[in-house]
Amino acid sequence: MSALNKEKLKEKFNEHPVLWPALKKGQEVQSRLKYRYFYKWPGHSKRASIREINLEFASACNLRCKFCALDHNKPKQNMSLLVLRRFLDQWLVDFRFHHVEKINLYNGGETLLHPKRIEMLRIIKEYRQIALKHDLKFPKISMLTNGMLLRPTLADTILNEELVDEIGFSLDGGTPEEFEDLRVNAKWAPFYKNVGHLATRIREEKLPVRLYGITIVPEPKPLTKAWMHPEFQQLSMLFDHHELRRLHDWGGEIELDDKPKAQKSRGCDLLLRQLVLLPNGDVTVCCNDLNSKGVVGNLWEKSLWEIYNSAERRKYLEFIDSGRKDELELCKDCMSF
Numbered sequence: 001m002s003a004l005n006k007e008k009l010k011e012k013f014n015e016h017p018v019l020w021p022a023l024k025k026g027q028e029v030q031s032r033l034k035y036r037y038f039y040k041w042p043g044h045s046k047r048a049s050i051r052e053i054n055l056e057f058a059s060a061c062n063l064r065c066k067f068c069a070l071d072h073n074k075p076k077q078n079m080s081l082l083v084l085r086r087f088l089d090q091w092l093v094d095f096r097f098h099h100v101e102k103i104n105l106y107n108g109g110e111t112l113l114h115p116k117r118i119e120m121l122r123i124i125k126e127y128r129q130i131a132l133k134h135d136l137k138f139p140k141i142s143m144l145t146n147g148m149l150l151r152p153t154l155a156d157t158i159l160n161e162e163l164v165d166e167i168g169f170s171l172d173g174g175t176p177e178e179f180e181d182l183r184v185n186a187k188w189a190p191f192y193k194n195v196g197h198l199a200t201r202i203r204e205e206k207l208p209v210r211l212y213g214i215t216i217v218p219e220p221k222p223l224t225k226a227w228m229h230p231e232f233q234q235l236s237m238l239f240d241h242h243e244l245r246r247l248h249d250w251g252g253e254i255e256l257d258d259k260p261k262a263q264k265s266r267g268c269d270l271l272l273r274q275l276v277l278l279p280n281g282d283v284t285v286c287c288n289d290l291n292s293k294g295v296v297g298n299l300w301e302k303s304l305w306e307i308y309n310s311a312e313r314r315k316y317l318e319f320i321d322s323g324r325k326d327e328l329e330l331c332k333d334c335m336s337f
């Protein structure tokens with residue numbers, strides 16, 4: 001199932017008492033089949049299951065969102081231009097990663113805090129051009145940001161130089177007051193102005209950049225937009241997609257009052273389809289790992305394929321498939337599927 005279809009299904013059936021569990025069961029069956037196809041059945045060494053690679057440009061963040069599991073005391077690191085080039089070189093030469101559909105510019109931290117963010121984006125564009133020359137389909141470049149640093153001049157550079165295909169904004173709460181309460185250090189007025197400028201340019205100039213928003217809706221508010229502040233609704237209209245979600249607990253990293261039960265699922269699509277490259281070259285298994293618990297290798301020591309196929313990563317896949325999720329520190333309380 002494509003990520004977009006999954007988003008749509010989630011939007012439609014999230015919290016439905018019967019259909020939601022049924023969807024999850026179907027997803028589990030699909031994931032277990034994919035596991036066999038990509039890791040067990042003949043020919044598996046010629047194919048990779050990865051469809052998304054997340055790059056964490058910066059491990060630090062300018063905000064202190066109340067619900068976020070990012071450990072703000074860990075060392076602050078920025079990805080070097082060399083780490084980025086090493087990753088892109090590996091992507092280029094290894095055909096098994098040419099089915100990667102998206103490079104996501106986020107994990108923990110805030111991408112736009114990187115001091116050389118524009119240079120980093122230009123390097124990615126350079127590789128896109130190399131790929132095109134060789135008739136290779138380059139992954140879509142998708143950035144998710146808290147928006148506070150995306151002032152009009154920076155937004156204009158990104159748009160004018162066509163550096164990304166998609167930009168997502170996190171606008172939690174549903175009202176300016178809730179937004180500032182949840183997203184500590186963020187201010188609604190500049191956020192609204194930054195998003196408004198970018199979105200208006202995209203719309204008026206018909207630029208080929210997809211926009212989306214993510215809004216955490218705290219209980220007991222419903223997962224709808226009707227009750228939201230007019231400025232939230234206005235921004236929502238400018239997005240191509242707006243995901244409304246409940247809080248999750250980052251695999252047990254944060255305390256929630258009403259914690260939904262972790263799924264006993266024997267499949268994990270995220271594990272199959274994702275890899276995350278951290279600023280120092282470490283690679284972790286998925287974007288639920290904001291604090292490097294699931295590191296399975298380093299790009300300076302092994303190739304991307306070796307990390308993908310490493311015993312460390314295989315252990316995650318095998319344990320999930322055989323119902324031993326509880327034994328994996330990173331996964332045991334995870335609510336994703």
Ligand SMILES: C[S@@+](CC[C@H](N)C(=O)[O-])C[C@H]1O[C@@H](n2cnc3c(N)ncnc32)[C@H](O)[C@@H]1O
Nearest residue numbers: 067068106107109110144145146170214247248
């Ligand atoms: C970890 S942030 C990193 C990207 C960037 N700093 C941002 O805030 O957009 C990625 C996304 O996770 C969401 N998020 C953080 N904590 C969450 C939680 N406990 N439950 C659900 N979503 C959460 C954020 O709102 C954001 O949309």
Ligand code: SF4
Nearest residue numbers: 061063065068109146
């Ligand atoms: S959710 Fe994003 S903006 Fe908020 S603290 Fe976490 S990483 Fe920073």
